[in-house]
Amino acid sequence: DAKTTQPNSMESNEEEPVHLPCNHSTISGTDYIHWYRQLPSQGPEYVIHGLTSNVNNRMASLAIAEDRKSSTLILHRATLRDAAVYYCILRDNDYKLSFGAGTTVTVRA
Amino acid sequence: NAGVTQTPKFRILKIGQSMTLQCTQDMNHNYMYWYRQDPGMGLKLIYYSVGAGITDKGEVPNGYNVSRSTTEDFPLRLELAAPSQTSVYFCASRFSPSGSLINNEQYFGPGTRLTVT
Numbered sequence: 001d002a003k004t005t006q007p008n009s010m011e012s013n014e015e016e017p018v019h020l021p022c023n024h025s026t027i028s029g030t031d032y033i034h035w036y037r038q039l040p041s042q043g044p045e046y047v048i049h050g051l052t053s054n055v056n057n058r059m060a061s062l063a064i065a066e067d068r069k070s071s072t073l074i075l076h077r078a079t080l081r082d083a084a085v086y087y088c089i090l091r092d093n094d095y096k097l098s099f100g101a102g103t104t105v106t107v108r109a
Numbered sequence: 110n111a112g113v114t115q116t117p118k119f120r121i122l123k124i125g126q127s128m129t130l131q132c133t134q135d136m137n138h139n140y141m142y143w144y145r146q147d148p149g150m151g152l153k154l155i156y157y158s159v160g161a162g163i164t165d166k167g168e169v170p171n172g173y174n175v176s177r178s179t180t181e182d183f184p185l186r187l188e189l190a191a192p193s194q195t196s197v198y199f200c201a202s203r204f205s206p207s208g209s210l211i212n213n214e215q216y217f218g219p220g221t222r223l224t225v226t
Contacts, residue, residue, distance in 0.1 A: 044199070101150065
């Protein structure tokens with residue numbers, strides 16, 4: 001199974017951008033890169049996903065390196081509600097997501 | 110849509126007791142999943158189902174059983190509760206057209222916090 005590596009934690013100030021890195025050097029050509037986040041005492045929620053090209057949605061942007069061995073989730077203006085654990089996941093197959101420990105994001109007011 | 114709902118929200122069991130965690134989704138999703146999350150850890154897959162009548166084991170299936178008689182419901186059964194099963198349990202669902210590898214998102218329920226003492 002392809003694995004990802006993320007920093008344990010990151011801090012940001014409110015209304016500043018947050019860049020969350022993820023390394024996935026053993027990614028295969030058909031693995032999609034998914035990001036989920038988990039707010040305190042809640043189930044995970046989908047953030048964004050991509051294959052090769054950069055992706056944008058209302059929650060975040062996903063920048064994927066040209067060799068696909070790393071990616072960065074960008075929260076453009078962090079709010080206190082963005083404090084959560086962020087998981088970078090490679091879809092192993094069609095069936096399941098494999099969650100690691102993720103990055104705990106703290107947002108300072 | 111209510112999305113993915115789970116009951117109960119909290120439960121305390123004594124060692125050796127049995128219980129069923131309920132999960133229902135109203136989005137007509139064919140795939141459903143059960144995960145557990147221990148404190149400070151990521152989620153681990155217990156069982157999953159790709160459609161009614163079809164289930165398969167995930168990473169940590171020991172001590173659990175599932176069934177999928179309808180598209181909407183995917184209950185998780187604990188037969189002989191053990192302290193090691195103290196965890197938060199999340200149910201999730203996803204739609205994937207048959208034979209397709211579309212990478213769409215999973216929707217998670219709010220979780221059931223289970224304590225076995």
